[in-house]
Amino acid sequence: AQTVTQxxxxxxxxxxxxxxxSCTYDTSENNYYLFWYKQPPSRQMxxxxxxxxxxxxxxxxxxxxxxxxxxxxxxxxxxxxSQLGDTAMYFCAFMKPRPIQGAQKxxxxxxxRLTINP
Amino acid sequence: DTAVSQTPxxxxxxxxxxxxxxxxxxxxxxxxxxxxxxxxxxxxIMFSYNNKELIINETVPNRFSPKSPDxxxxxxxxxSLELGDSAVYFCASSPQxxxxxxxxxxxxxxxxxxx
Numbered sequence: 001a002q003t004v005t006q007x008x009x010x011x012x013x014x015x016x017x018x019x020x021x022s023c024t025y026d027t028s029e030n031n032y033y034l035f036w037y038k039q040p041p042s043r044q045m046x047x048x049x050x051x052x053x054x055x056x057x058x059x060x061x062x063x064x065x066x067x068x069x070x071x072x073x074x075x076x077x078x079x080x081x082s083q084l085g086d087t088a089m090y091f092c093a094f095m096k097p098r099p100i101q102g103a104q105k106x107x108x109x110x111x112x113r114l115t116i117n118p
Numbered sequence: 119d120t121a122v123s124q125t126p127x128x129x130x131x132x133x134x135x136x137x138x139x140x141x142x143x144x145x146x147x148x149x150x151x152x153x154x155x156x157x158x159x160x161x162x163i164m165f166s167y168n169n170k171e172l173i174i175n176e177t178v179p180n181r182f183s184p185k186s187p188d189x190x191x192x193x194x195x196x197x198s199l200e201l202g203d204s205a206v207y208f209c210a211s212s213p214q215x216x217x218x219x220x221x222x223x224x225x226x227x228x229x230x231x232x233x
Binding site: 033035037039042043044045047050089091093095101103104105106108110111 | 149151153159160161162163166167168173174210212220221222227
């Protein structure tokens with residue numbers, strides 16, 4: 001079974017700083033998908049960024065980028081120029097490449113609570 | 119215009135009661151899910167339906183029964199509620215079969231408190 005580990009329960013940085021959230025995972029699959037989701041105090045789960053394992057290039061979305069190290073099974077999220085609105089729980093998640101009769105299970109890490117201070 | 123909508127957003131009820139949470143998506147997705155987020159914020163899948171058919175049923179007590187009247191709706195009924203059922207329940211949907219790996223669209227969650 002796949003497992004996802006986020007080793008940083010909490011992090012705190014000053015506004016405008018850069019912060020990196022760690023994620024490691026365990027799988028025997030060669031191809032898969034990785035995600036970072038953000039959950040602000042509003043509770044809504046918001047997709048931040050997505051990476052396909054067969055792509056060498058790291059995904060980027062504006063101020064958000066990932067460092068995907070396939071051999072090390074590591075998938076960290078970097079937030080540049082952090083803003084107060086980035087304060088949230090961040091979840092790393094893993095998905096197998098092949099759906100089971102159309103359903104694809106997302107396996108989540110424990111989450112990292114990120115606080116951006118003014 | 120909400121893509122995945124859940125009702126109610128908050129639910130407070132006594133032990134032993136039966137309650138339902140409703141979920142509807144207007145994205146045209148074929149697959150819908152229920153996830154439970156516990157007090158430590160851990161998210162775990164409970165069920166998945168594809169076009170009204172149950173596909174994934176994780177180790178969930180029989181008191182939890184999902185129902186999908188059509189592919190746009192997935193409701194969760196819980197019998198004989200227990201204190202340990204207190205959690206946030208998320209509904210989600212995803213497109214399939216050819217658009218794999220695009221993640222889910224989540225509803226805003228239902229916070230269930232059993233007293």
